[in-house]
Amino acid sequence: MDTHTTPLIEYLESLGYKVELNNGDSVAKNYDNTNEAMNxxxxxIGLRNISHSGILELRGNDSVEFIHRIATNDVKNLPKEGIAETIFTTEKGRIIDYTTLLNFESHQLLITSADFRNKIVSWLNKYIITDDVKVAVTEKKYYIFELLGPQAESFATLICGNIANQIQPNTFKIIHTEGMLFFLAKIKDIKGRIKFWTISDEDNARRLTKYIVDNKGIFNFNFIGEDVYNSYRIEQGIPATPYELNDEVNPHEAGLMDAVSSLKGCYIGQEVIARLETYDKVQKLLSGVEFTEPPLPESIFVLLDNEGKEAGNVTSYVNSLKFKKYIGLAYIRKNFLEPDMKLIAKDQFHRTLPVEVKSLPFKK
Incomplete structure (x- = not known):
């Protein structure tokens, strides 16, 4: 979805929005407000444009049942205005993508990562045989903004009125206020915290964004670019595609079992995922690492112990904006997961750096 020249993007650029095109999608890298945004x-409260996500529209009488049948979570009885997070996995139980399903009754929206949108479309079409399901990749039809931070709920009430308080977690409502029309979704995230999405067309997204800026009042409000969010998500231990979430790991390892139903029966990959839990076969888990020296950019690290035995691999790292040190996420074998355990990070050029294992989320 190339939104670079839309009135919405032009308005955001006037506020300091720095746009980059990634596979044709407009991505907000930063807003020249790094320290304020992290705070x-x-x-x-932060406002993040996530319209570059994959936004798929599902239509047909079998759409919800179809997603229920092939993905990990129980969505068979997902009510109108209900939201569920679910994972698509391969036959071997490896992650294809972590997604969010919203039920509008007449149709559904499936929000995927930007990285694996096309992979999900191919995966869905592979299994649609006689089902009444039509999958469409939307282009410039929906715009999604994310409100996150400890003041998110209070801020949503300021903008939308008391209806924001009445919305239950993992549901959404239509909002008509100040001449604007949009959907407000209240979502419990991977870490169990509440965040909000606004979903609308481009014109309402632009007007809503301007309304938020004009009426933020005394709230500690800032726009959140992807550079700042990347530091935040690593600090908080939030996995993301394609780094932590890909077809080399399973939901157990990524800490995403809340999006996996153990009661609903078969789905693609179910047997492998169940066996891993039943027989305690999960070998590695997502953890944190702290670098004691600055790593070189674009290094790819394998983790070793002092005897040269492989302990895991680093998936993401950043010079933390909050903690002012280099930290990262890594999949580490369970027998190396003692806090502050010292390991060696070896890059693709055989350069080595000392690291320490840290629990998630990171703390000072």
């Missing part, structure tokens, strides 16, 4: 994520 808002921890102590206030």
């Amino acid at each position: 808002s994520l921890y102590d206030g």
